Amino acid sequence: MNSTAQSASEGHLFRSSQAYRQTQEKNARRALFVIALLPTALIVAVTLALLARAWPILQQYSLWELLTSTTWKPMKGQFGFLPFIAGTFWVTVVGVGLAVPPCIFTALYLSEYASNATRATIKPMLDVLAAIPSVVYGVWGVLAIVPFVGNVIRPALSKWFGFIPLFASNQPTGYGILSGGIVLAVMIAPFIIAVTYEVLRTVPEGWRQASLGLGATRWQTVRHVLFRQTLPGMIASVVFGTSRAFGETMAVLMVVGNVPQLPTSIFDSAYPLPALIANNYGEMMSIKLYDAALLCAALVLLVIVLVFNIASTLVLQRILRRSWA
C-alpha cells in the first residue's frame, strides 16, 4: 500500500510533535473515561426518573399494598398490580418452561454433535431468528399460534386433563397464557441457545477427547464432563432468557388476551406488566395518579429485570472468562 501518500494526507490530523501527541492522548483518555461512565449513569438515571414519576402513588399507598391488591380500577383510584405481576409471571414461566429443554438440547447438538458444515449454516439462521422484530412474532402468534391453541390444544387438553385446574378451559378463544408462552419461547430461544453454546465451547477440547478416549459415549461425556463444568453457566443462560421474557411487550401483548385477572389455567387470558404500560399510555394523563401508577409498573418491571440480569451476567462473566489451562 502507498503508505507515504496516506500518512501525508493524514499529517494535518495528527501532527507528529511529541508533546502534541501526548496532550492529545491525555485528553482522549479523559473524554473516554467520561463516556465509560455513561452506562452506569444511564441505569441510575432510568431508575431515578421512573422513581420520581412514580413517587406520588408510592406516597399514597404502601408498596406492599400496591403489589398485593387485586383490583385495578384507575377511575376509582384503586391500583392493584397483582393481576399484572401474576400475568407476567405465568406467561414467563410457561414460555421459559417450553423454551429451555429444546434450547439446551439444540445447543448441545450444535456444540457436541453437529458437523462443522451444519454449525456454519445453523448459527447464522439463529442470528436471523434473533433479529426478527417482536411485532412480526406477534403477527405470527395471531395468525398461527392463537388458532392452533384455540382449536387444537385447548379442546384436546381440556378434554383429557380438564379435571386439573391448570388445563381447564374457561374461555373459548386461543388468546391466553399458553399462546403468549409459545410465542415467547420461540423469541427467547435464539438467546438461550447462543449463550448455552458459548458456555459449552469454553470446555477445553482435550477434556472431551480424554473422556471419549476412555470409551465413553458422547452423551456420557456430556453428562459427566460437560454438565459438571457448565451447569452454572447453563442456569445463567436460562436466567438471562427469563429476564428477556419479562420485558417482552409487543408480541405477548398481541396474543395474551389482556384481561386483568388472576389466571388459574394456562388457557386463561392474562395481562402482563409491559402490556399494561403499552396499552394505557394514551389515556394516562387524564386520570389522577394513573400516570404515576403506570410508571410505577414500569419501575417494578425494571427492578425485577435488573435483579435477574445482574445475577445472570455476574455468573456468565465469570464463566466465559474462565480458562482451564
Place this chain on the structure above:
Amino acid sequence: MKFRWRRRHIGELIVKIIMYFSFACVVGSLALILWTVLYKGLPALTWSMITQTPKGGFYLGKEGGILNAIIGSLFMAVGGTIIALIFSLPLALYLETYINASRFGHWVRLSLDVLWGIPSIVYGAFGFTIMLALGMRASLLGGIVVLALLEFPIMTRAIDEVIRRMPGELEQASLALGSTKLEVATRVVIRQMLPGIVTAILLAFGRGIGDAASVLFVAGYTDRIPTSLMSPAASLPLAVYFQLGTPFPEVQQRAYASALILTIIVLVISFGSRFLSTRLGKYTVK
C-alpha cells in the same frame, strides 16, 4: 471386535433422537414464522403500499399505503444508530485498548450487559418522563433519542466482542513503534476490525428499526411523512400493530403486508452485513 449394544448406547440413541427433535422444533419454528409472514403478506403486498401515504379512510380499508411508516422508521433507526455510534465506538475502543482486563473494565461491561437487558418498554417510559420534564411533544427527535439509548449497549457490546479478537501482535507492533494508545485505537484497531464493526452497527440498526414498544410513547403516530425533528413520526412496527388491531379484514391484510416489509428490511440488513463484512475483509491483515 464386534459391536454390542449396551445400556449406554441406548441412552446415546435416545438423547440423539431428543436432540434431533428439539433441533427440528427450533429450525421448524423459524421456517414457520417466515412462511406465515410470506404466505399472508405477499398477496396483500401492492406497489401502492410502499409508495403512498395513507389517504382518507385508510384505516377503514380505503386507498393508500404505509410510506409514512417506512420513512419514519428509517429516519428514526438511522438517527438512533448514528447517535449510538458516536458513543459506542469510542467506548468499545476504550474498553479494548485502555481498560481491558481491569476492574473498571469489568464494571463497564457488566453495566452494558444490564442495560442491554432493560426492556424496551422501560426505555420508552423513561423517554416519556424525560420529554414530559422538558415539555416536549411526541416527535421524531424523541424516537431517535430513545432508539439511540436502546441501541447503545447492543452496539457497544457487539463492537467490543469483535475487537476482542484483534490480534495482539498488531497492537504491540504499533505500540513498539512509538504510537500512543489513541493512535493504535483509531488507526490500527478500527481499520483491522472494520468488517466486524460494520456488522455490529447493522445488528444494532436492525434491533432499532424493529422495536415498537420503545417508540410507542415518544414518537407519536401520524399519516404524514415527518418534515422536521419536532414533528411526530410513524414507524413500521407500530403500523403493523395498529392495522392488526382494526376490525376490518382489508386493513388486517395490510398489517400482514407491513409485517412482510419489516421482515424483508431486517433480513436484508442481516444478510447485507454478512456480505459487507466479507467484502471489507480484504483490507485487513490476515
